[in-house]
Amino acid sequence: MLALDQVSLNYGSFRALDGVNLHAREGELVVLLGANGAGKSSIFLTASGLHKAAGGSIKFQNRELVGMKPSQIVASGVVQCPEGRKLFPQMSVLKNLTLGAYVHRSDRAGNQKVLDEVLGMFPILDEKKDDPAGSLSGGQQQMVAIGRALMGRPKALLLDEPSLGLAPLVVKMVFEVIQRINQAGTTVLLAEQNAFAALRIAHRAYVLERGRIVLEGDRESLLNNEAVRRAYIGA
Incomplete structure (x- = not known):
């Protein structure tokens, strides 16, 4: 593959x-x-x-x-989740996640479906989706990084x-x-x-x-x- x-x-x-x-x-x-x-x-x-x-x-x-x-x-x-997470700390968790779907930006329905799956996988991110990504713990930030990569399908x-x-x-x-x-x-x-x-x-x-x-x-x-x-x- x-x-x-x-x-x-x-x-x-x-x-x-x-x-x-x-x-x-x-x-x-x-x-x-x-x-x-x-x-x-x-x-x-x-x-x-x-x-x-x-x-x-x-x-x-x-x-x-x-x-x-x-x-x-x-x-x-082929999607990479980089070392060090490389999040945008001042942006919300939700905005960080949706950036991962940029190449699929014309497929809004598909992106919403993937977003729902990501938030289902990481329920804490659903709770904190409006919080700045930089305010999360290290583990939660890693969840955001993985979730952002998954948004790239x-x-x-x-x-x-x-x-x-x-x-x-x-x-x-x-x-x-x-x-x-x-x-x-x-x-x-x-x-x-x-x-x-x-x-x-x-x-x-x-x-x-x-x-x-x-x-x-x-x-x-x-x-x-x-x-x-x-x-x-x-x-």
Whole structure:
């Protein structure tokens, strides 16, 4: 469904991605593991069209994404939920959510239907829909960020470090929501440093180091891999 083939990315003279090959099949939940700077966010930014690949191919449903505008990529069904949430703190929760539907702005009835589904998934956001997004707790802001991405009607959802800075109980809730989104049929790519929580809900995973894929496998094989456990799980 989503496939990267020999994708490279440069930041000036720095090689951020070096011949990355990965794929996510329809309905899969695939995790990208790696330390800060390993290349997880670079993969998402390149797949989203926000950074221009230096080489390689990125295809979604056999359609080449390299060279497409970010808005076209969103309209095709690939939607990113960025690291750090990137909300507009002075704007209301509702306005932040509706911004996610910009590429579908002509379909008001469809957008209302998706909005109702998002607010049903996150009832606290319905209660706080008129509040400034910046006034919410960290966990609630992450709900807004995920909800905004869902307003883009993703077929493939790219989630970048959704557990960052959240309390353990909130992290548990966020991962339960991610699993529900995937079980409802959305393909999910999840970039995470919280390896144990991510692998528990994953079908497969890739490990990145210095812009390269160094290991891949299914959930069980990586959970039981001693090197992965020492580096990312702490056991």
